[in-house]
Amino acid sequence: MIPELGQLALSLALALALFLSAASLYGAQTGNAGLMGYARPTAQAIALLVAFAFGCLVRSFVVNDFSVLYVVSNSNSALPLQYRIAGAWGGHEGSLLLWTLMLGVWMTAVSLFSRQLPEEMTARVLGVMGLVSAGFLAFMLFTSNPFERLLPAAADGRDLNPLLQDPGMVVHPPMLYMGYVGFSVAFAFAVAALLAGRLDATWARWSRPWTTAAWCFLTVGIALGSGWAYYELGWGGWWFWDPVENASFMPWLAGTALIHSLAVTEKRGAFRSWTVLLAIFAFALSLLGTFLVRSGVLTSVHAFAVDPRRGIFILFLFGTFIGGALALYAWRTVRIGLGGSFLAISRESFLLANNVLLAAAAGTVFLGTLYPLALDALGAGKISVGPPYFEAVFVPLMAPALFLMGIGPFARWKGASLPELAVQLRWALAVSLVLGLLLPVAMGNWSAMVGFGLCLALWVLLTSLMTLRKSLKQTRSHYGMVIAHIGVAVFVVGVTLVKGYESEKDARMKPGDTVALGAYVFRLDGVADADGPNYKAARATVSVTRGGKAVTVLYPEKRFYPVQQSTMTEAAIDSGLGGDLYVSLGEPLDGDAWLVRVQRKPFVDWIWGGCLIMALGGGFAASDRRYRVSVSKKTKALAEVAA
Amino acid sequence: MKPRHKRIVAIVGGVVALGIVAALVLGAFKQNLVFFFTPSEVVEQKAPQGRTFRIGGMVEKGSVKRQADGVTVQFTVTDTAKSLPVTFRGSLPDLFREGKGVVAQGQLGADGVFRASEVLAKHDENYMPPEAKAAVDKAHETARTLKQ
Numbered sequence: 001m002i003p004e005l006g007q008l009a010l011s012l013a014l015a016l017a018l019f020l021s022a023a024s025l026y027g028a029q030t031g032n033a034g035l036m037g038y039a040r041p042t043a044q045a046i047a048l049l050v051a052f053a054f055g056c057l058v059r060s061f062v063v064n065d066f067s068v069l070y071v072v073s074n075s076n077s078a079l080p081l082q083y084r085i086a087g088a089w090g091g092h093e094g095s096l097l098l099w100t101l102m103l104g105v106w107m108t109a110v111s112l113f114s115r116q117l118p119e120e121m122t123a124r125v126l127g128v129m130g131l132v133s134a135g136f137l138a139f140m141l142f143t144s145n146p147f148e149r150l151l152p153a154a155a156d157g158r159d160l161n162p163l164l165q166d167p168g169m170v171v172h173p174p175m176l177y178m179g180y181v182g183f184s185v186a187f188a189f190a191v192a193a194l195l196a197g198r199l200d201a202t203w204a205r206w207s208r209p210w211t212t213a214a215w216c217f218l219t220v221g222i223a224l225g226s227g228w229a230y231y232e233l234g235w236g237g238w239w240f241w242d243p244v245e246n247a248s249f250m251p252w253l254a255g256t257a258l259i260h261s262l263a264v265t266e267k268r269g270a271f272r273s274w275t276v277l278l279a280i281f282a283f284a285l286s287l288l289g290t291f292l293v294r295s296g297v298l299t300s301v302h303a304f305a306v307d308p309r310r311g312i313f314i315l316f317l318f319g320t321f322i323g324g325a326l327a328l329y330a331w332r333t334v335r336i337g338l339g340g341s342f343l344a345i346s347r348e349s350f351l352l353a354n355n356v357l358l359a360a361a362a363g364t365v366f367l368g369t370l371y372p373l374a375l376d377a378l379g380a381g382k383i384s385v386g387p388p389y390f391e392a393v394f395v396p397l398m399a400p401a402l403f404l405m406g407i408g409p410f411a412r413w414k415g416a417s418l419p420e421l422a423v424q425l426r427w428a429l430a431v432s433l434v435l436g437l438l439l440p441v442a443m444g445n446w447s448a449m450v451g452f453g454l455c456l457a458l459w460v461l462l463t464s465l466m467t468l469r470k471s472l473k474q475t476r477s478h479y480g481m482v483i484a485h486i487g488v489a490v491f492v493v494g495v496t497l498v499k500g501y502e503s504e505k506d507a508r509m510k511p512g513d514t515v516a517l518g519a520y521v522f523r524l525d526g527v528a529d530a531d532g533p534n535y536k537a538a539r540a541t542v543s544v545t546r547g548g549k550a551v552t553v554l555y556p557e558k559r560f561y562p563v564q565q566s567t568m569t570e571a572a573i574d575s576g577l578g579g580d581l582y583v584s585l586g587e588p589l590d591g592d593a594w595l596v597r598v599q600r601k602p603f604v605d606w607i608w609g610g611c612l613i614m615a616l617g618g619g620f621a622a623s624d625r626r627y628r629v630s631v632s633k634k635t636k637a638l639a640e641v642a643a
Numbered sequence: 644m645k646p647r648h649k650r651i652v653a654i655v656g657g658v659v660a661l662g663i664v665a666a667l668v669l670g671a672f673k674q675n676l677v678f679f680f681t682p683s684e685v686v687e688q689k690a691p692q693g694r695t696f697r698i699g700g701m702v703e704k705g706s707v708k709r710q711a712d713g714v715t716v717q718f719t720v721t722d723t724a725k726s727l728p729v730t731f732r733g734s735l736p737d738l739f740r741e742g743k744g745v746v747a748q749g750q751l752g753a754d755g756v757f758r759a760s761e762v763l764a765k766h767d768e769n770y771m772p773p774e775a776k777a778a779v780d781k782a783h784e785t786a787r788t789l790k791q
Contacts, residue, residue: 396667507714
């Protein structure tokens with residue numbers, strides 16, 4: 001009964017979403033205030049209905065309702081409660097529902113925080129978002145219904161993939177989806193502005209906080225995913241340039257470019273067409289990311305053939321939203337105009353360079369991710385593109401971006417003077433060069449790559465701190481920028497040092513054996529059984545000493561999940577600011593010996609720390625009162641003048 | 644410089660910069676493409692020496708042997724037609740099993756042994772990695788055409 005209620009709620013939500021988009025888009029076009037008045041309450045009603053449906057699905061998981069096909073595929077009665085709840089978004093159908101739920105959350109947020117916007121703008125934005133949610137609801141109801149019944153009911157479920165049975169996986173998808181879907185707000189604002197034929201600084205100001213907020217969620221989501229891969233996959237990698245990761249990284253790169261380009265559009269009215277295009281692309285890449293990961297196309301391009309309806313529906317949705325927006329863009333963009341002019345050395349051109357580099361980076365990832373898929377789909381052979389490609393391209397693209405990141409905030413709008421910039425920044429440059437090149441020597445092992453990375457990180461850090469002294473008038477969004485840029489510096493330190501100094505060793509160990517890695521000595525004390533609620537495990541005790549002094553004791557596990565007949569490596573990690581000690585159990589060898597891998601990962605936590613600082617900075621910037629107050633103040637002032 | 648000249652310089656500069664980026668990206672792309680070969684193709688010497696490539700197929704039953712150091716492992720990958728000996732140093736992935744599908748990346752030694760730098764088995768029990776399945780299908784296909 002409950003699953004049917006959920007399905008009913010989804011059907012109602014679909015009807016309301018269609019009504020919302022038709023009524024508010026038509027209402028805005030004809031200036032019909034009555035129709036536009038429906039936009040806010042309808043958007044909120046859709047969100048409530050989808051939330052209700054989501055609740056129904058979660059309930060089916062919690063009470064182990066194995067007459068629902070999706071529950072059977074992604075849960076098991078022995079699964080702990082928190083993972084049964086997370087199982088609701090462990091598969092294709094449930095993730096679509098989560099996606100739609102997130103869209104409801106963003107629609108509600110727009111309906112609540114848009115009081116200062118003109119009525120037509122709000123109606124158009126909600127209308128476009130309503131159209132997007134109608135597309136997703138229809139996709140779910142017609143091809144991927146999470147509430148589909150299984151008759152007769154199964155005795156038990158097939159269990160959630162053990163890799164997903166992890167606290168990180170409980171929060172990672174919702175965060176990531178908040179980010180993906182958040183870009184739909186920027187997209188809706190762009191389309192609404194195109195429809196109205198009004199792309200100006202006000203439009204950019206309205207879009208900015210929403211874009212930045214979405215970007216924060218995406219940043220945290222990606223960091224969580226990377227952290228999960230690091231400790232859960234068991235072998236200590238934190239980024240694999242795997243298509244699944246690239247799928248979330250592409251919208252992030254486009255979104256980062258969009259944030260910077262919106263700044264120019266708001267302050268100077270320039271880059272308007274480019275900003276709109278970026279807003280469309282950021283959302284297009286978010287859609288692409290969702291579909292790439294969830295449609296099964298990555299495990300096999302031929303997975304589409306299993307259920308051709310899904311593939312066609314996906315292409316249709318993608319074509320409608322993105323094709324429609326691009327057509328509108330082509331039609332309207334002539335009217336937009338170019339905006340303020342600027343000189344070759346100015347803040348605009350530094351931000352332009354930032355955008356070119358970020359867009360090139362996104363294009364690079366796109367090529368490396370989709371070219372092998374396209375080739376395979378055409379039957380032209382199987383190839384793969386590995387990390388060496390991405391690394392070879394990313395370093396030369398991001399190094400100049402980091403260098404310019406230090407200068408940009410010091411350059412004036414419209415036109416700046418190079419000699420003046422050089423005078424302002426010479427000490428920062430000298431200090432970061434000297435320190436960056438000397439620090440690796442102090443760490444005992446000089447390498448050009450580490451020196452280069454540290455120079456860049458120090459440069460970004462010093463110049464960011466210096467902007468705090470530059471002007472007297474400091475806004476919240478300026479602090480936000482400084483914090484986010486410091487986050488980038490922290491991130492670069494982490495990446496540089498872990499790439500430069502990580503070490504690992506595989507060894508055959510019997511209880512009592514030791515293995516040395518640098519100054520650390522790892523001793524396998526013993527291996528014992530340690531069974532969990534839905535798995536059997538062998539648990540090793542490894543004590544780590546340094547110079548005879550005890551550092552820590554680690555307990556890596558090898559787990560066996562009987563329902564899915566799968567084995568899992570649970571690494572044991574000793575984390576610290578200076579780096580991690582990482583031990584994982586390989587496989588049992590003859591007798592009581594085990595294959596053990598020990599690793600040292602210097603400064604690896606700075607990678608995720610940097611991401612969190614970036615997101616924190618974004619949060620600061622998005623909460624700047626300027627975005628909420630000044631518009632209404634202006635209207636008030638205008639009203640006073642009129643009176 | 645007149646404004647028109649300035650614009651021309653800016654456009655030329657932009658095109659040159661984009662050209663450099665494109666050349667960089669495509670060069671790196673070409674260098675780092677990893678092609679896929681089936682064990683039959685490798686045995687028939689169709690795979691390149693001294694370049695990294697991928698192979699896929701089934702791990703032959705009873706072929707997995709750890710050497711005395713416990714770290715180096717040897718096994719045979721087959722597409723049911725031909726078999727290829729593989730060596731690898733380190734821990735095998737959790738899903739690596741005899742009789743199951745596997746994909747390995749590495750280089751072919753002069754002795755005809757494939758030295759894997761990476762062994763991938765990102766699939767569940769019922770599911771074969773696409774490359775492994777493709778290799779077996781191709782071998783079956785060849786066998787069928789030979790019979791006819």
